[in-house]
Amino acid sequence: MATKIIYFTVNGRPEQAEFPVDCSAQDVKDLFRSAAEAGPHDILKLYNPKGNIINISLSLEPNSPDCCYKLEVVAADCNSEPLGAELAGALGYDLSSLEKSSLLVCGLRLQGLEKNILMEAGETPAAVYEMKKQVESFQEKLESVEHLSWLGLFKDLSEGSHKPSPFYHKRTLHKTRAECEHVREKFLQMSSLEMSEEVRQYLKTPTFDNWQWEDAEIMVLLQVMYTDLDFIVSFNIEPEVLQQFLFEVYRRYNNIPFHNFKHCFCVTQMMYGLIWLTDLKSKMDAVDLLVMLTSALCHDLDHTGYNNAYQINARTDLALRYNDISPLENHHCAVAFEILEKTESNIFRNLSMDQYKRIREGIIKCILATDMTRHNEVLNQFKSILPTFDLTNKDHRDVLMMVLIKVSDISNEARPMEVAEPWLDCLLQEFYNQSDKEKLEGLPITPFMDRDKVTKPSSQTGFIRFVLLPLFIELANLFPCLEQHLIDPVRKALDYYTEMEKALEREKQNRAQSDSAVKSPQSAALPEAGPEASEPEPQ
Numbered sequence: 001m002a003t004k005i006i007y008f009t010v011n012g013r014p015e016q017a018e019f020p021v022d023c024s025a026q027d028v029k030d031l032f033r034s035a036a037e038a039g040p041h042d043i044l045k046l047y048n049p050k051g052n053i054i055n056i057s058l059s060l061e062p063n064s065p066d067c068c069y070k071l072e073v074v075a076a077d078c079n080s081e082p083l084g085a086e087l088a089g090a091l092g093y094d095l096s097s098l099e100k101s102s103l104l105v106c107g108l109r110l111q112g113l114e115k116n117i118l119m120e121a122g123e124t125p126a127a128v129y130e131m132k133k134q135v136e137s138f139q140e141k142l143e144s145v146e147h148l149s150w151l152g153l154f155k156d157l158s159e160g161s162h163k164p165s166p167f168y169h170k171r172t173l174h175k176t177r178a179e180c181e182h183v184r185e186k187f188l189q190m191s192s193l194e195m196s197e198e199v200r201q202y203l204k205t206p207t208f209d210n211w212q213w214e215d216a217e218i219m220v221l222l223q224v225m226y227t228d229l230d231f232i233v234s235f236n237i238e239p240e241v242l243q244q245f246l247f248e249v250y251r252r253y254n255n256i257p258f259h260n261f262k263h264c265f266c267v268t269q270m271m272y273g274l275i276w277l278t279d280l281k282s283k284m285d286a287v288d289l290l291v292m293l294t295s296a297l298c299h300d301l302d303h304t305g306y307n308n309a310y311q312i313n314a315r316t317d318l319a320l321r322y323n324d325i326s327p328l329e330n331h332h333c334a335v336a337f338e339i340l341e342k343t344e345s346n347i348f349r350n351l352s353m354d355q356y357k358r359i360r361e362g363i364i365k366c367i368l369a370t371d372m373t374r375h376n377e378v379l380n381q382f383k384s385i386l387p388t389f390d391l392t393n394k395d396h397r398d399v400l401m402m403v404l405i406k407v408s409d410i411s412n413e414a415r416p417m418e419v420a421e422p423w424l425d426c427l428l429q430e431f432y433n434q435s436d437k438e439k440l441e442g443l444p445i446t447p448f449m450d451r452d453k454v455t456k457p458s459s460q461t462g463f464i465r466f467v468l469l470p471l472f473i474e475l476a477n478l479f480p481c482l483e484q485h486l487i488d489p490v491r492k493a494l495d496y497y498t499e500m501e502k503a504l505e506r507e508k509q510n511r512a513q514s515d516s517a518v519k520s521p522q523s524a525a526l527p528e529a530g531p532e533a534s535e536p537e538p539q
């Protein structure tokens, strides 16, 4: 269908409107009204580049971004408005029907009315004064939660990455008190509001895009997971305790490129998605589900960005404390129970001793299973029980839970490419930081972290072929529906990185050929004689 695109600015912000050439004049007016976030009684004025007012109609001349129109919103004359009725409606605290812009307009009209009364009567009547106070306080309330548009109808789920935290440029390894308080306040403001059904459903899918959400919003999403799995009711978890627990978890993830709070969220969200996709909610005990979700949430607590090999080689405090046995995983788990030891953040505080014991044992087992040096051990255990797999067998359930957290932990490549690829950049950034430190400190260099040897595709092709797929395929043997949700996107990622690897290889060869052509025109005809031919391949 033929459409028209009109470029314009509103409050200095560039916008563009697209509408079919056969739509109604009213549709065009409404389109501009919504672009300007104008209320139904506001007057819109559109100016052309010459400064003349032009009609907002179907016959608008199409323009280009460098020759755009200017849109202005003018509050309607307060005398022509049923002000009392509108204000009463606005102050009826009907949040869903109110937009911030119309409230601002109310405030402006009220100012106008107050001015008229002052001129005539000499003082502000109590009723107007009271109304003014209420409008101001409501406006303040709306402004403090304006980032909440997503809780209603207005979250555009196709919007790009979230802007970085205001603390982004002054980040320290451990989160500062100010940084935590800022997020906590936002989280608490949002936590009591209802989330849309659309987001609740989307949260259950592996295609969920974490990059659209800031940390306070992520905490609300985590709260929704505990609610929608019925944990709040089944385990009598007080909302304030869950909030405090989530806040402590947020606080104890560090500001590092990969093993941060967003990674914790992704792993938890994948676990949540797997529970729904495989219908484990109706097949497993709620205690096991609680173990799985909470283990995912806590599995990398207080990670500092350097893996176990570094901890052991550098003889860090962690390696000494845990005698080189999974120092990181032991630490993540210990921090989890440090948080749970505090009554105000102990989401298990209303459980029986027996239940608590079972949960503690389960969480320890799950978190310790995320040490990748135990990958083959856990995978082989799973393979050996698969032919006779039985959910009523506790040993089988335990292995399944370990496999599920492992799958969730390394599941970035099962997500859409635009979600997964930034995660690889984060991972390599953390890997390169470690190998730089190893070089600086004269320690053995972890080969898959060496910036001189590893590239994005070389890192992924081997990992997907030899680690990810063998594990995911076994899980899909048990739950065939995962073929489509996990295996297919991983295979696509493998193709993508295989192509990238080939392209890089071709580029390298071309560069080698043109280099040798510059150095010695004769030898360029014989590429196999060039120095690059005998260079070892990166791993």
Ligand code: 5GP
Pocket (backbone or CB within 6 Å): 259, 299, 300, 370, 372, 409, 410, 411, 412, 413, 424, 427, 459, 460, 463
């Ligand atoms: P984690 O440290 O997150 O608990 O355990 C997962 C480990 O698996 C990571 O530290 C990392 O070494 C590895 N890993 C996870 N995802 C990827 C990936 O997409 N590519 C590569 N090369 N390694 C990954």
Ligand code: MN
Pocket (backbone or CB within 6 Å): 263, 267, 299, 300, 409
């Ligand atoms: Mn992890």
